[in-house]
Amino acid sequence: MNVFLDMLYPRRCIGCGETTPDSFRYICWECWSDSARIEPPFCSLCGDPVAGAVDHDFICYSCSAKKPAFDGARSAARYDGVVGEALRQLKYEQALWLAPDLAILLHNCIRAEYPNQKFDLLVPVPLHHVRKRSRGYNQSTVLARELARRLGHKIHPGLLKRVRPTISQTNLTAKDRLSNVTKAFQFRKGRRLAGKKVLLVDDIMTTGATVNACARALKKGGAATVHVITAARG
Ligand SMILES: [Zn+2]
Ligand SMILES: [Zn+2]
Incomplete structure (x- = not known):
């Protein structure tokens, strides 16, 4: 067919x-x-790339100043070129058929960056239900589902909920982004999360405030570890 x-x-x-x-x-x-892959050197915690040659593991300034709630974050490519275009179409033009291509990118990044990690749960970063209703789908769930298929996993989109609609992050400063998302996510009570190793999936990571807020909520719910994977980094 x-x-x-x-x-x-x-x-x-x-x-x-x-x-x-x-x-x-x-x-x-x-x-x-x-496409511009994110390659070392980068912070071994948040995965933020730095310029120049560094031949040892290092933690960036912002992770040393305040340790993030996640245990690691990695992104496959920079948010430009063909990957940026694919993510833009997936998010704004309902181009759901691009998800399998992007899932290959995510899968390769996981194999390279988390080679020995076993994950119990795949959790997409949730959208607020109002935004989801207007878009019709959550692009992170679409990506996570394709990735899960490749990993032989299931996704658990119901574990986290976005309890308040965050205003668009685009025009906010890093500090405002942080307060915008800090209390935006909650772990759904009654779900089994204790001791679980979570892989948190999103399309784009910018300052990391969103995935950090999600990781904090997941840890509050009992998750043992939370590793983040995103297709691109803005
Ligand atoms: Zn860092
Ligand atoms: Zn081409």
Whole structure:
């Protein structure tokens, strides 16, 4: 059936417009390899890249000043180029068909960055129900579901809830972003979380305030560890 559909509607790469062989989906190899991956050196806790050569594990200034609630955060690529475009279309243009491509990116990043970690639960960063209603879906849940399929896991979107709608983060300073999200998430009582190792999934990480607030709520609920994975870093 897919072969038939591909003949009718050849898949075109969203980066360069070339037709893509089936297995490469909607982003071709050239565009993949051109995307700016996040590579060392970066903070071994929050994963923030730094310029220059560092040949040992290090913790960045902001993580040393205040230890984040998560145990690690990694992002696969920078929020630009073909990855930025795919995430933008996934979020704002209902391009749900791009999720499998992005899940490959997430999966590769997990294998590289958390090679020995076993996760019990995959939890997407929730949207507030008002925002979800207007968009129709939560792009983080869509990504987490595709990733879970690749890992042979299930996702647990109900574990966290967003208890208040955070105003759009785009135009806020880092400090305002923090107070905007600090109490925005709650662990849903009655769910089994004690001692669990959680993988928290989001599309984009910017200051880390959102994933940190989620991690804090998950830890409050008893999670043993919370590791964060995002497709891009803004
Ligand atoms: Zn391409
Ligand atoms: Zn850091």
